[in-house]
Amino acid sequence: MQIVIDHTTTYRYGDAPLRVHQALRLWPVPGGGQVIYEWRVDVDGRKIRPTSRDGFGNPVATHVAEGPSAALRLHVHAEVETLDRHGVVGHTEDSLPPAFFVHPTLLTSADAAILEMAHGTARDSESDVARLHRLSAAVRERIDYQPLTTDVATPAAEALAAGAGVCQDHAHVLLAAARALGHPARYVSGYLCASAEQIAASHAWVEIYVEGLGWVGFDPANQICPDERYVRVATGRDYRDAAPVRGVRVGGGIESLEVLVRVGDQ
Amino acid sequence: MTQASAPVFDEMHSDGATRAPYALIDAWLQALPPEHVALKRREAEEWFRRIGITFAVYSEGGDPERLIPFDLIPRVLAQSEWQRLQRGLEQRVRALNAFIHDVYHDREILRAGRVPQQLVLGNPQFRPEMAGFELPRRVYTHIAGIDLVRTGPDQYYVLEDNCRTPSGVSYMLENREVMLRLFPELFRRASVAPVAHYPDELLETLRSVAPVHCRGEPTVVLLSPGIHNSAYYEHAFLADEMGIELVEGADLIVRDDICYMRTTGGLERVDVVYRRIDDDYIDPLAFRENSLLGVPGLYFAYRAGNVNLANAIGAGIADDKAVYIHVPEMVRFYLGEEPLLANVPTFDCRKPDDLKYVLEHLHELVVKEVHGSGGYGMLVGPHASSAERAAFAAQLRARPHEYIAQPTLALSTVPTFVENGIAPRHVDLRPFVLTGECTRIVPGGLTRVALREGSLVVNSSQGGGTKDTWVLENDKGLD
Numbered sequence: 001m002q003i004v005i006d007h008t009t010t011y012r013y014g015d016a017p018l019r020v021h022q023a024l025r026l027w028p029v030p031g032g033g034q035v036i037y038e039w040r041v042d043v044d045g046r047k048i049r050p051t052s053r054d055g056f057g058n059p060v061a062t063h064v065a066e067g068p069s070a071a072l073r074l075h076v077h078a079e080v081e082t083l084d085r086h087g088v089v090g091h092t093e094d095s096l097p098p099a100f101f102v103h104p105t106l107l108t109s110a111d112a113a114i115l116e117m118a119h120g121t122a123r124d125s126e127s128d129v130a131r132l133h134r135l136s137a138a139v140r141e142r143i144d145y146q147p148l149t150t151d152v153a154t155p156a157a158e159a160l161a162a163g164a165g166v167c168q169d170h171a172h173v174l175l176a177a178a179r180a181l182g183h184p185a186r187y188v189s190g191y192l193c194a195s196a197e198q199i200a201a202s203h204a205w206v207e208i209y210v211e212g213l214g215w216v217g218f219d220p221a222n223q224i225c226p227d228e229r230y231v232r233v234a235t236g237r238d239y240r241d242a243a244p245v246r247g248v249r250v251g252g253g254i255e256s257l258e259v260l261v262r263v264g265d266q
Numbered sequence: 267m268t269q270a271s272a273p274v275f276d277e278m279h280s281d282g283a284t285r286a287p288y289a290l291i292d293a294w295l296q297a298l299p300p301e302h303v304a305l306k307r308r309e310a311e312e313w314f315r316r317i318g319i320t321f322a323v324y325s326e327g328g329d330p331e332r333l334i335p336f337d338l339i340p341r342v343l344a345q346s347e348w349q350r351l352q353r354g355l356e357q358r359v360r361a362l363n364a365f366i367h368d369v370y371h372d373r374e375i376l377r378a379g380r381v382p383q384q385l386v387l388g389n390p391q392f393r394p395e396m397a398g399f400e401l402p403r404r405v406y407t408h409i410a411g412i413d414l415v416r417t418g419p420d421q422y423y424v425l426e427d428n429c430r431t432p433s434g435v436s437y438m439l440e441n442r443e444v445m446l447r448l449f450p451e452l453f454r455r456a457s458v459a460p461v462a463h464y465p466d467e468l469l470e471t472l473r474s475v476a477p478v479h480c481r482g483e484p485t486v487v488l489l490s491p492g493i494h495n496s497a498y499y500e501h502a503f504l505a506d507e508m509g510i511e512l513v514e515g516a517d518l519i520v521r522d523d524i525c526y527m528r529t530t531g532g533l534e535r536v537d538v539v540y541r542r543i544d545d546d547y548i549d550p551l552a553f554r555e556n557s558l559l560g561v562p563g564l565y566f567a568y569r570a571g572n573v574n575l576a577n578a579i580g581a582g583i584a585d586d587k588a589v590y591i592h593v594p595e596m597v598r599f600y601l602g603e604e605p606l607l608a609n610v611p612t613f614d615c616r617k618p619d620d621l622k623y624v625l626e627h628l629h630e631l632v633v634k635e636v637h638g639s640g641g642y643g644m645l646v647g648p649h650a651s652s653a654e655r656a657a658f659a660a661q662l663r664a665r666p667h668e669y670i671a672q673p674t675l676a677l678s679t680v681p682t683f684v685e686n687g688i689a690p691r692h693v694d695l696r697p698f699v700l701t702g703e704c705t706r707i708v709p710g711g712l713t714r715v716a717l718r719e720g721s722l723v724v725n726s727s728q729g730g731g732t733k734d735t736w737v738l739e740n741d742k743g744l745d
Contacts, residue, residue, distance in 0.1 A: 021562035022551075051522075052566060053569070055393070055395045057398070060569070061566075062562075064521050096394055096398075103388045248550045
């Protein structure tokens with residue numbers, strides 16, 4: 001499937017910021033069933049290229065915006081061809097071994113409720129994949145899709161207790177539960193082309209390491225394994241590692257964020 | 267293993283005789299009139315106050331900027347004794363650097379089952395940010411402080427390895443300077459290996475690990491968290507001695523993955539940052555986002571190969587107290603050699619058998635937090651009250667994986683001035699091992715002394731003092 005992504009993020013600042021530093025993880029690693037025809041990232045019209053990779057293998061770049069501009073516009077334009085691999089990403093060449101991804105993080109530590117959910121859906125007779133599908137479905141059942149109830153710093157346990165959240169909350173809870181069952185699991189940020197002409201947000205889902213298959217994608221928000229409509233961009237232990245944009249700024253008052261993503265089928 | 271009740275080895279007097287390296291000091295002490303001692307002690311304190319050498323101790327009350335007590339009687343090592351230690355230190359630090367490189371690359375030692383995988387991959391000091399990253403000369407701990415204790419003429423043990431930002435070297439340098447000023451005649455009679463060139467050796471080490479494509483003389487800076495840090499004095503002192511800029515986070519800026527320093531003449535490119543800021547605070551774009559101490563983007567400039575950091579991010583994986591247990595195995599695994607320096611036998615409380623033993627023998631063990639440092643969060647069993655031991659036992663049962671335990675070693679003593687004359691006090695030794703294009707160790711190191719009678723805790727934060735450490739240039743005339 002040919003996918004065109006046009007992703008614009010505009011950061012507005014109440015007062016003119018003195019200086020904004022951002023780290024961008026907006027470039028996919030080639031391979032894994034994705035052919036990249038074009039991938040271009042601009043900040044205020046200036047093209048940015050990744051200059052190194054982080055420990056997870058994600059291409060990264062940083063930029064500094066200085067001076068009295070009261071807004072900052074980030075634009076991603078990409079043309080990608082994808083295949084449906086039924087979620088199976090397989091054995092990727094990573095610097096970090098799957099065993100590293102079994103350890104919880106601050107955002108994905110399992111509390112009693114997550115442990116109960118994880119063990120409640122575990123059935124001995126099932127295959128790992130079947131069990132993980134049930135777990136993914138349980139996460140979706142327990143957390144309603146409700147934007148603006150959580151933010152990127154909301155821990156999994158809190159999102160589950162609130163029973164509401166967005167895709168990164170679904171991902172964090174599934175990560176916490178899968179790791180509690182001993183499965184290495186990682187966070188994926190990327191894009192989802194939900195249907196032609198549709199305007200969607202960038203998306204987040206999970207990959208879980210299953211013996212024999214390698215990494216297998218699970219999208220708890222949509223209760224499926226990622227297919228040809230998904231474009232993988234960055235991975236990490238949780239949102240903090242794989243965030244498309246991390247920023248620090250000096251001055252600038254209150255920051256507001258506007259995102260417009262157009263992921264289209266072509 | 268030597269227990270606390272075992273005879274204590276005194277480095278000056280043993281078996282009723284004065285040991286050869288101390289012959290001169292012994293004669294000097296006997297000839298020194300007591301009123302002269304009091305005068306010299308006051309003079310020494312005056313010198314330290316003038317130099318401004320202070321050490322902030324994090325505790326409630328008291329004078330936070332108090333002086334670390336300095337004892338006038340030097341600790342002396344024969345050249346032959348030092349040679350042996352030096353070989354052992356070089357070997358150990360080579361293995362530590364090989365280990366850190368390995369855990370962030372192929373993890374061969376984990377695959378071989380020689381170090382438990384869980385201990386490394388689940389360790390908060392393991393930094394995934396460093397995975398698959400090639401560093402200049404593959405050095406991670408450029409400045410290592412290896413704490414040694416001695417229990418007999420030939421028995422040394424490594425108590426712990428400090429691979430992150432070991433401090434204390436300014437005391438080593440100042441102690442010598444003050445001794446030279448107070449007792450020049452002593453140094454005319456003894457040939458003591460100099461230590462004053464340490465800052466030159468450190469600067470050479472830092473320059474030798476500049477990024478590969480760096481042209482010309484590399485620019486090195488010392489990055490400090492600022493005046494509120496307990497070791498700020500040392501940061502300022504070392505920067506001054508090396509003739510490099512002492513900077514704080516706000517003095518550096520990263521643009522296009524290149525690190526610059528703001529100067530009155532504009533931006534100047536920086537090649538090597540000797541950073542005395544912890545990993546967590548070094549770059550808010552990569553680590554703690556609320557850190558105001560660090561430099562946004564520094565990690566990314568580092569990964570892009572445009573700047574080097576000393577010590578490396580993630581070097582702390584080698585000085586975790588549970589990882590410590592495996593250092594002798596690292597020496598065998600990476601170097602194919604037998605370790606020249608021994609570890610203190612250590613109980614790993616995550617192992618049920620070890621935990622059981624530790625709980626039953628708390629009265630004779632030292633128990634330490636795996637992630638603690640500076641003598642905080644530890645229990646010295648023989649000196650603790652039964653209430654203290656009971657409280658600690660409860661913590662141990664609740665979180666056994668956070669503790670290790672070691673026998674209480676009978677640390678060697680060196681004569682020390684106390685209120686009523688001279689008495690033996692326990693000491694340790696922290697030599698500083700520099701690794702760049704080669705290994706450099708200034709002879710000796712920092713001797714810390716537990717000033718309270720019988721105390722085994724030498725940390726300055728726990729009432730310890732320091733001594734000048736002498737390595738004799740040659741052993742001629744010694745036995």
